[in-house]
Amino acid sequence: MAMFNDYHLNPMQFTFLNSFQDNWQVIRDEFTSFINQASTEELAFTYNVLGPKSQTIKTKGKSKYSAWGILFQGLFIEEYIRCHQIQYPDYGTDTASEKALALRNKYFANLAQVIADVNLVNDNIIRNVYFGTFHPGLDIKLHVNDNPHMNRGYLGLIVPEGDVAMKICHEQLYWHEGQFMVLDHSYPHCPHNYTNYDRTVLVVDFFKPDKSREEVIAFEQEQVRQRMQDNPFSLGVFGKSDQVQAEDFIKYGLAHQLEWDKAL
Template identity: 70%
Template sequence: MTTFNEYHLDPKQFPFLDKLQENWQAIRDEFTYFNSNASESELQFVFDVMGPKNKTIKTKGNSKYKAFGVLFQGMPIEKYIQFHQIEYPQYESEDVSAKAQELRARYFPKLTQVVEETNLDNDNVIRNVYFGTFMPGLDVKLHVNYNPHMNRGYLGLIVPPGDIAMKICHDKLYWHEGEFMVLDHSYPHCPHNYTDYERTVLVVDFFKTDKPREEVIKIEQELVSDRLQENPYSLGIFGKNDKAKEEDFITYGLSHQLEWDKAM
């Protein structure tokens, strides 16, 4: 039986996620079609421009995490680039924003439509939408995602069998295709993929619905401003506050110790 707590949240609390879940196969098909049919230059552009980069979250070994998306802080990727005037020196001869819009429209029309409809009906509650792929052997070190204004949903798209899990406090949680896992990422956590296959989910960040909208918008604006100054290519997703602190390791270790105490 699935149990929920203060950091592992019941997706049924957030009915605005339903439309994305109902269309998970179409969204997965767009992702696989893109990977199979995009040119090498298109693939490179998407990962260079449409994917958040981080300088703080570390992995064990050489296996990587790959991400790219269509929505950041409630704006389509091309409008986000324009609004924040992000420059990409390697593409200085191209209109980066126009290229991002063209690729988003060509390869991800269904995902774009569902996200737009959901936000239209729910006061722009969804803030970030991007594909996240764990390469085989990935092991991410303990960290937090300092986002007190929002929760993170993962919609399983490609989840092979085996040990692919999120370790958070004393729980080990597993992704499932066609289902959402919703977490409060302010708790220390460390995911891994101990299989020989890639795992891909749709990451959906959304405002916490139990907080006043004015409050969460203010937090988002302040965090994004700080993160873009530190690293404009983070797209406002990652920042220096994501590093695990000493107290995070204590919290994480204490949770496991309490479980051992109960078992004994």
């Protein structure tokens, strides 16, 4: 049985995640249908526009991490683009928003409906929803995700056998298809994929239910403002504060890992 603690949380306590888990095969089928059926133009647009880009989280070696999705900071992607008036090198705001909506309707109608239903009855608790793929050999350097009011759920969609795992604090945790792994990402962590196959999960970021919604919304808005100012293609997901600091190790009793991380 899984052992839960302050950073590895029991998914069963977050009942609003059940709708995602109950529909995991439908969600996986939408992902695989998109990968197999999307045109070259649709794929390029998706990776360039629908994916949050980080300027601070680094990988070891040349293997990459692919991420793209349909919900960011509680807004569907086409609304988010318009709200922040994002200008892309190849698309204006209106064009990017229209294309994003068309792709969402064409390929991810079921996922969008699950998100809408959950947020309707849970006061918009779901903030980000995107697909995350670890390509073979990926090794991401130690980092944090600096939002103390947010948890991150990973719903396993395509998980190969072998060493594909999340190192967080003193543990190495493994994803499983059709199941959620829920973490408090304010703790230092570094995932990897040492298999020869892609690993894909649905990332679901959500507010911690025990916090005042007014408080967490205010924090999120200020954090997103700063992140979008620094990097408009972050979609508010990544920022400079994700870089791990010495105090992160000390705070969680992991000072001994400072030298370990440098050695890596």
